Structures are given as C-alpha cells and as structure tokens.
Amino acid sequence: MSQHIGYSANARLRWTEVLPWVFSALVYYYLPEYLSLGARVLIYILFALSLDLIVGYSGIITLGHAAFFGVGAYTCGILSVRFHLTDPVLSLFISALVSAVLGLVTGAIILRTKRLTQLMLTLAIAALCLEVANKATNITGGADGLSGVSIAPIAGLFNFDMFGKTAFLWCLLVLFVGWYLVRRVIFSPFGASLTGIRENNLRMQAIGAGVYGKLMYVYTFSAALAGIAGALLTQTNQFVGLNVLGFEPSGELLVMLILGGVGRMYGAFVGPIVFLIAQDFLAKQFPEYWTLGIGVLLLFVVLFARGGILGMVDRILGLFKGSAK
C-alpha cells in the first residue's frame, strides 16, 4: 500500500494514488462552500511536498522552509502591486525563479553544515527574511501587509471569481504539475541517491556520489516549488502578510508533514488536510484557544502514532494482513 515510496519501489501508478484527485473533484462538485479552505489545503500540500523532498528524502533538517514560501508570496504580490504584472502564469514563474535563487544562495551555506547548526542556520535565514519584509515598509507594506493584489484571468480566459472556483481549480492544476515533477524526481536514480545521502552521507561520498551538488539541486528545486506555493497563496488571497514568513509558518508546515508521515510523499497530502481542517474547525469553535487542540493532537501523534498518520495506517493494515494469513 502506501509504503515508503522511492526508486526501489515499483514506479507504476497505484490505485491509491488516484484518490487525492478523485477526492478533490468530489469537493469541487459537492462542497462548494469549502472551496476557499480547499484551495488553502491544496497550496499547503504543494508546500509540504517541497518540504518532504528535502526533509523526508534527503535528510536535510530545516525550520526555515517558509522563507521560500514567503519570498514567493511577496514576489507575486510586489509584481502585481508595484509593477502591475498581473498575469498568473508569468508571476508564478518569476516567483519560482526568485525563490530558486534564494534557495541556491542559502543552500550553498546551509548544506555545508549538519544537525543543530543546520537547523539554526535555516531558522536564522527565515527570521532574516521576516525582518526584511517587516522593515522594508515601502516595498512590502511592513506589518500592514500588501493588499490590493490584482490577478489577471488565467490565459486571458478564466477570471478569479468570488466563490473561489477558478482559484481552486488553478491550485489543483498547479499541484498536479508539482506532484508529477516530485514523483518523477523521487522515482529517478537521482531520487535514489538522495535517499542514499539521507541514510548514510559518508558512504555516499565514499562511493563517489557528489553529495553536495545533489543536495544543492534538490534544495533549489524544493525552494522553487515552495515559492510557487507561496505565489499561489497570494493569487488566491489577493493579499500578502507577514504571517507567511518566519519560524511560525515553517514550524507549522513541518508539523503538518510529520503529522502525515515523512518521506512517503502522500504524508504531504494527508498532513495538511488533517491539520488545516482541524485548525479551521477548532478556530471556529474556540477562536482564542484553538492551538490547544492542535497541540494535544501533536502529542498524541508523537506518543501513539509514530511515523505519522500514514505510518499508523500501515501498521493497522499490517495487522489485518497478519491475521488473514
């Protein structure tokens, strides 16, 4: 079933892999009042996928992945508000490019280090980006955020409507492309060498694999994906605020990914769905104290469901298979 997916596994599409898309179509047709939440979930799935590539498959530890998400979101917003560049496809590309450049530059720094130092560097870089966005008021709007972002119709045809239908489908399309690319990477020999690096960095160096270069590639790619997710958020919200940058969104994303299951690709789907729906529900019921519920959920997962929700599903299915024999 949804065992760890990677180069050694069979690359053929499993029937479970179609489920997210079927599920999305059902949401689109039967739950139109939840489309804006749905778009948010799709964006975070793409964001979590980009994180899974580096955390789950390559073993890079980061608490600052929101730097790329936020820079992508701000790039898209600034393009629209300051430069009147409103074409959604073009602004996605430029945001991806800017985030990729940031990923390349910061990757060159953080990939030389390990463990706590690496964690700390990513955190410092994310905090730095937040501080820049906060202080460069005349470009980013500072603490007030950047409002009045206008986005032109997609390909000149599909306008972003007030019900969020176009936004949902647009996010779904971009996520599909992102998922396809990530899946290709994971099942490629390159993906296998990433897993090798995660499992034993030294041995990979010993057999002559260029560890640093491979990590640079995947880090930059992941940054670009995160930047696209950020730009999508700006396009659907038509607003950018400081809450896309810094430690809090990075930590939240990491939590979503671990909640779903790390290094399994579909953990990046399950985690954001559960987290964001729980957050939405709790924030409506208890607007002040919703973090309590999320916190308890996290403790529960750590103590009783190691490997995240998908890990638990695997174990339960394993039990059934065991009893069938």
Next chain:
Amino acid sequence: MDSFFASLISVAFHGLAYGMILYVISVGLSITMGLMGFTNLAHGVFAMAGGYVLVTSLSKFNIPFPLALFLSFSLIALVSVVLEKLLYQRLYGAIELEQVLLTIGIIYIGVACARLTFGTLQQPVVLPEYLRGQFSLLGRDFPAYRVFIICFSSLIIGGLWFGVERTIWGAMVRASVDHGAMAQSIGINTKRLFTITFALGSGMAGLGGALGADIVAIQPTYPLEQLVFFLIVVSVGGLGSLKGPFVAALLIGVTDTACKYWIPELGSFFIYIATIALLLWRPAGLFGKRS
C-alpha cells in the same frame, strides 16, 4: 562627545542586563541539548511560565519578591520533572523530527494555556519599592532593577559554574556530555542525572523568565517569539558548554541593544547576519567541542 559616551555606557549596561537574562534562560537548554541530544524547542515555555508565576504571585497574592523568584524557579522545575517523565523521556534517542513535533506541540499547548489563564495582554511587573528608582555609581544613575538583575544573575551563574566544575554531580554531568554510553557503563545513573539536570535547566529558564519579565514582555506568544534568540545563544555558544553560551548571550545582548538604540530601522537584522556568519566560520559554535 560626553553624550555619546553616556549612551555608550547606557547601551553596554542595558545590553549586559539583557545578555545575563538570555544566559540564565538558555544555559539550561545548552546543557540539556548537549547532555541528552534532545532538540527542545519548548524551552521558552518554561521561561514564560516562570514569568507568569512571578507576575501572579506579586500582583495577586502579594508574595514578597525574593520568595516569588524562588517560587518561579521551584515550581517550573517541578512541573518540568513531570513533563520529562511523561513526555520527553519517551523520545530520548528518537529522531530529531519527532522531538521537534513533540516540543512544538508543547509550545502550542503552552501558548493556549497562557491565553486561557491570562489573556493576550502583556503582563506588567509590580516591582517592590526597593528595586525601583535609580542606583548611583561614579556620578551616573543606573536603574536599580537592572543592577539587581546583573548582580543576582552573576551569583546564580557563579553557583552553577561551581556546581558543574567542582562537584561530583558536575563531574557526572560532564562525563555524560562527553560520552554518554561510557558514563553509563561505569555506573552513572544517567536516567536520573537527565531528570535532575533537566529540572535544573528548566527551573533556571523559569527563573530567567521571571527575572527578565521587565525586559522581555511576558505574553502568550513569548515561546514562539523568543525561541530564535535562545537557539542562537545555544548554537553560537556551542552545545553542552557553559562558557560558550555566556559569551554568546552577552554578545547578543549588547549587539541587540546597540542596534535597537542607534539603528532601530534595522531591527534584529544584524543579529541574524552575525549568527549566520559566525556559524559559517565555526559550525560547532564558539566553544563547541566537535568541529
């Protein structure tokens, strides 16, 4: 020129007080991370809780200030023992990601509890009469409370250093930091040592949060906002070291105060740049043992 000199002294003084607070809070984190290899992102929760204990016992129960400080140390240490037994202990030796997930969960719960009990507003500290006002030294006036912070923290730090460098408990801690498995095999009860050290470190965080309640505002978002600074102190200083975080905390305290005084438009920008540069130069921190 004289006014510049005066501001220089003022910045150094306030920076010193801030740095001391940072150190008292973070040293526990440095030791527990060095000793147990545990990525504890929730350390700020203990500091915040200590701050709340102090503020509440001063304003609600009229407890004298020294007793309130003692309470904020001992209560937090006690609570942390319970948390260590219930939660942390299960994840020693687990992968970092799970420790991160657990401690972020604790942060979320801590933030929600603080909001439930105290509301979102910043808690004002009602200092006793004898700690308000000014303290004159060499013709200059210094806020008495900051002077108290510096002196009191120095005492605590002195006591801690004596404890770690000169007592049998300290020797066991150092042995376990250097080589946990070896320490265990020569008969050191590392599990109990962890619990005691964890309680001490968390208690110190509570004490630091209480002492610094006047400098670093006590509010529900404290554990999230201050986390970066605590982690910077630990990583720049070097894991498991006592001296390193001290130097790092003072550097950060003075630099941050200086930046906020002279170039407020940069905010904490310079601190982050300096941290990145320092970690590139010395990945294991200033006094880290491994390179």
